[in-house]
Amino acid sequence: MPTHRQAVINSLTRTGRVVLHSAADVPPDRWQDSPGGHANSLREVLQHLIECENWWLENIGVPQEERPPQPDFAALRSAEEMAQVFGAARRHLLGVVERLPDSFFEEPVPACRYGSLNTGADLLHYAAEHTNYHDGQIQMLEMAFA
Numbered sequence: 759m760p761t762h763r764q765a766v767i768n769s770l771t772r773t774g775r776v777v778l779h780s781a782a783d784v785p786p787d788r789w790q791d792s793p794g795g796h797a798n799s800l801r802e803v804l805q806h807l808i809e810c811e812n813w814w815l816e817n818i819g820v821p822q823e824e825r826p827p828q829p830d831f832a833a834l835r836s837a838e839e840m841a842q843v844f845g846a847a848r849r850h851l852l853g854v855v856e857r858l859p860d861s862f863f864e865e866p867v868p869a870c871r872y873g874s875l876n877t878g879a880d881l882l883h884y885a886a887e888h889t890n891y892h893d894g895q896i897q898m899l900e901m902a903f904a
Contacts, residue, residue: 761863762860762863762877762878762879763858766883767855769882769883770851770882770885772886773887773893774845774889776890776893777807777844777896778841778845781800781896782837782841784800784837784899784900785903786837786838788800788899789837789840791903793899797895800896804843804844807844807892809828811848811851812825812847814881814885815850816869817869817871817872818867818882819867820854826846826847829843851885863879863882864877864878
């Protein structure tokens with residue numbers, strides 16, 4: 759049976775990979791398009807996910823100076839560039855998770871803003887679920903553009 763740390767790492771790794779795979783399946787010329795003008799575009803979903811990677815770091819108590827700066831989103835000119843930024847941000851989060859003490863995964867996280875999440879493991883599993891939810895949005899875009 760995997761440890762709490764390994765289960766979290768597995769979930770974050772898997773959901774990060776799935777997002778990158780799904781994003782690559784959206785037609786490159788449609789990455790800023792919103793079907794019917796109502797759904798988020800791939801650009802918007804990826805930007806949100808990139809911003810959230812820093813937010814997860816904040817919620818586990820990583821000081822601002824130890825978090826990567828947010829990119830200049832206007833300078834990112836393709837879904838591929840945004841996906842690369844997301845991948846790097848996810849790898850950074852995973853690196854932090856690998857260095858957390860074992861007790862982090864079993865105890866309440868003082869910096870966490872979600873009162874319903876009781877432990878560090880709960881918070882980081884929620885981060886993986888959140889990523890998975892937005893992967894569903896990306897897959898819906900892929901189907902809308904097919």
